[in-house]
Amino acid sequence: MTLKIGELKTDVATFRNLEIVLGRVEEEWEEPLGPTPMPSITSLRKWDYKLLSRYKPFYLPFCDLCCLCTFGKCDLTKDKKGACGIKMDAQQSRIVLLACCIGAATHTGHAREIVEFLIERFGRDYPLDLGDQVALEAPNIRLVTGIKPRTIGDLEEVLDYVEEQIAHLLASTHTGQEGNNLDFESKVFHAGMLDHVAMEVADIAQIAAFNFPKGDPEAPLAQLGLGVVDLSKPVILVIGHNVIPSVYIVDYLNETGLKDEVEVCGLCCTAHDITRYSDRAKIIGPISWELRFIRTGVPDVIVVDEQCIRTDVLDEAMKINAPLIAASEKACRGLPDRSNDPVEEIVEDLVSGRQKGVLILDMDKIGEVAAKVAIRLAPKRKKFKALPSVEEIVEEAKKCRNCGFCQKACPNSLPIPEAMARAKEGDLSKLADLYDYCIACGRCESACPSGINIITMMVKSSERRIKNEIFNVRVGRGPIQDTEIRDVGRSIVLGEIPGIIAFVGCANYADGGHELVEMAEEFLKRKYIVVVSGCAAMTIGMYKNEEGKTLYELYPGNFDAGCLVNVGSCVSNSHISGAAIKIANIFAKRPLRANYMEIADYILNRVGAVGIAWGAMSQKAAAIASGFWRLGVPVIVGPHGAKYRRMLLGRKERKEDWYVYDARTGKKVYVGPVPEHLFYAAETKEEAMVMAAKLCMRANDTTKGRAIKLTHYIDLYKKFYGKMPDDIHLFVRRLADIPITMKDEILAELKKKGWKETEIPDPTLIEELVRVKEE
């Protein structure tokens, strides 16, 4: 309810045109409220069950036990039940839900912090202006909550809703609550949907308040890599996901005229976001570059905010004599809280080494402390800025007893003992070979009984190459413009642009990051729209062609065929789901406001988008993926992604699973297995590429669009498998679907399978969307 008061006089002031908003945000939004504003944890259950009846969960348990309460441990092997009555399928989905709640809560906590902070700094009425080209500023928020946020203050109510829902979801994982695996899965989808709302809150707030690029396809290039840092300057390293402390560091350097004197570089999403704010900031790399970079000794001070930061970062910082500043309540790391102490005292304690690290929650102090400490310490730290000598490395290798514990501990089973044996002889080449395949997790070191610094040795062995690790990455541009959606919406929905492939997620690669680059390039050449975010966006920038160019320099940043769009950090993933939602709303004019099911149904049946999270590692990545699933966007993960312990797989040969309603007639029509899976862990990049091309096919494709999509699917299949795929008959509906260049081959294949033409309906899974009922 809104009270408007023309003039209010009090003892201290006169207020004119005062507007007091009570309760729910009332916005001027002509669109009527749709059926599911702020859905409860069961409001969309019907939709979830439709998806789950096609895409059945296949669980891959980590162990046979449950140990979540003192009734246990319980053995859930095969058909056994726990003391609470739960069975293995429900238990696995329960763990998936827990992971997704952790992920969604993390983004929500992050968003809440940003919103509160910005309200304090800029006021509740600070407008959410995302630029002239982005009128539809909050597609996820509008779709899920029915709120059209105008100001940063409006986002509070959105977060109230999300937080309440996460509490309910978490509660449902308590012993003796939810007990059915499909209901757990429905809640997993709910957590994912909430996650995208929270990410959108965080990103649109920071874009508006910090003036990040606002959907700019020509966002500038930033430097990326271990070699980008100017070693002659003091170096501040920022790590994490919440950009606020880093903004204060940059501001302090700007305000004090020190911006050219001090290097600010970052790891993980804070690095993405600080380059969206400052043209001087540099990106070191994804999370897996953390140990590597710290071990080089280059950072003079390390500032950590939140999420995906090594929890032993203090130990690592101490090894190189660099002080640590923790800047998040969520990760205090055992450090003394110095937020209320005078800056000079804190600086003195850190520079003198009296304190190895501090917790500072007052952002105004962080910039000054970090800068002053870096400047004072840099000259003293010179001797720490060098890696051990080759001789020292050879000596270190001699400590190796060839026990093999490191290899057993290594997630990628890298042959470290072999490399050590060679290093003992003075040959470091094998150690250097491991560099590309190592995710720098440190498990090998932790396992080594001789205490060998394996990662430092690998870094030293690759030193020359590391110095040349200087790449360009396009700065995260944020949302997709409404005009871009208008321009490409038709081509996507009709299938003429073969698909949108989103490379997202962390850097837990099973066979090195170059695989991601190969995949991205393959789809760019084929004129897919390639969208990237987070660590994946960094990895894609870490390889150059013969001319020394990265993919960002070779392909434009528009949301269009054959373009490479970096939306930004983890929270910018909401712009990828947002783009799919915008296609349904802006291009197809489907009502958006609180109309989740219809929009998801539209995307599932019409928008050929696929996510590839090749190195997905975190719980946040799980939540992001589940938000895509509920919207009808399939996600492929790399081999380590199998550890999310549940796939959502379709069965293409089960004809009964692939019927939709024809919205024009109400008739049920077979449309083939499109898209075939919702969540799938590929074994190799080849498998992933073929699958991605296949998963872009959608029920609504026109014959021309289907022919284009089939061309890519078949062509990729032949390229990697050396023959025709044996399921083409499931994807050809009409003769006109057949790519002309492959006509004879395909016809022969269809004949073998006894193929018959089928209809192309106006597809929907939702009975209520049928316009004319069948007689």
Next chain:
Amino acid sequence: MKFEPYQTAEIPGPLKAIPIERPQTVAGIIRNAKRPIVIIGSKIFDVAPERTIRDIIEISREVGAEIVVTGGINRKFEELGVKEFRSMPAMELADRLRDPGWKGFDGKGNYDLAIFVGFRYYYAWLILSGLKHFSPDGFRTLSIEPYYQPHATFSLYNMKIDAWADYISSIKESLKRG
């Protein structure tokens, strides 16, 4: 160490694979299966010497087992002169193996023994776990990788590649002897 999971922290149980020390016993398990299927993962060429890959193919032929290669290694397989094999992503195949209603590649029904080799340790570990818990009665898995795979029904143990190659060769010999 011999019968411990190869990769650190992959602690399984309570139900763990029966470790098999003698190749002849493995040959017996394969011979007794009614409908065995051999599933060869994308890492086979990184792990196995060519003679071992040939032995595995011969083992499959000896008992008339369907060979399925996963992960898109078809071309390399053809280079070995092997023509008779199927291909399917491993996850899709595992999803079908757990379904008693699946008709198999030849339409004659699901398989009763799935033999795994050539996978990343953890990837096979998870698939084997899925099959351990969610497959129908009578369905069994056998890992013939050169390490202990605890979620299989039967598994070899951790061994050096040379010893493994000999072990696989002995399975083949044993099957040939009948």
